[in-house]
Amino acid sequence: MSLQINAVILAGGMARRMGGNDKGLVDLNGQPMIKHAIDRIKPQVKEILINANRNHSSYAEFGYPVVSDEDSGYLGPLAGMITAMAQTNADYLLVVPCDCPLLPTDLVSRMLSQLESHDADLAVASDGKREQPVVMLLKPSLRDSMKAFLDGGERKIDFWYAKHNCVVTDFSDQPNAFVNVNTPEQKQQLSEAIAK
Numbered sequence: 001m002s003l004q005i006n007a008v009i010l011a012g013g014m015a016r017r018m019g020g021n022d023k024g025l026v027d028l029n030g031q032p033m034i035k036h037a038i039d040r041i042k043p044q045v046k047e048i049l050i051n052a053n054r055n056h057s058s059y060a061e062f063g064y065p066v067v068s069d070e071d072s073g074y075l076g077p078l079a080g081m082i083t084a085m086a087q088t089n090a091d092y093l094l095v096v097p098c099d100c101p102l103l104p105t106d107l108v109s110r111m112l113s114q115l116e117s118h119d120a121d122l123a124v125a126s127d128g129k130r131e132q133p134v135v136m137l138l139k140p141s142l143r144d145s146m147k148a149f150l151d152g153g154e155r156k157i158d159f160w161y162a163k164h165n166c167v168v169t170d171f172s173d174q175p176n177a178f179v180n181v182n183t184p185e186q187k188q189q190l191s192e193a194i195a196k
């Protein structure tokens with residue numbers, strides 16, 4: 001029996017460094033930022049969920065369900081994850097942010113293979129220098145633990161996964177895969193690099 005893997009694309013942040021403009025909808029080389037992530041992830045998963053806290057009708061135009069954080073307090077990415085984990089019936093949930101337009105096309109296969117070979121609960125991606133805490137493959141059954149962590153006032157994702165059986169999947173062979181866009185200047189730089 002093949003495993004079902006679904007994805008949530010997190011677009012629920014305030015995007016303060018982008019001047020408050022909704023980062024997932026900001027144009028990058030002719031497409032909304034989130035569309036680049038969707039195109040990378042779509043072939044790798046069965047279903048996609050978009051997690052956004054504003055502009056729902058714009059996000060709905062991509063053709064996937066859109067959900068807001070259960071708690072509307074902008075509690076950070078973990079809030080989006082627990083919302084998505086409650087709504088999925090998949091074996092594993094892939095979590096990615098909306099602001100990484102160059103995500104690996106072999107993200108799921110490599111994380112899953114490592115996760116299974118280590119009998120781990122979750123895999124987190126690394127670019128070889130840093131772990132990428134908002135790029136994870138995890139079991140939805142971890143939701144209770146994540147919710148308790150968040151309810152306890154904690155926000156740091158790496159502190160949460162350090163409590164679990166976690167493997168780090170190395171993507172240092174794709175050094176730009178997790179380039180992320182937080183500011184208008186970074187958007188301009190990436191736009192020029194993609195266009196070359």
Ligand SMILES: Nc1nc2c(ncn2[C@@H]2O[C@H](COP(=O)(O)OP(=O)(O)OP(=O)(O)O)[C@@H](O)[C@H]2O)c(=O)[nH]1
Nearest residue numbers: 010011012013014015016017074075076080097098
């Ligand atoms: N659901 C949800 N996602 C969030 C929240 N805060 C950040 N994220 C998402 O987590 C990822 C990383 O977010 P950041 O870039 O650190 O935060 P941001 O709010 O988008 O941007 P800044 O305000 O500039 O820090 C992005 O995909 C965000 O959309 C939140 O409160 N809820």
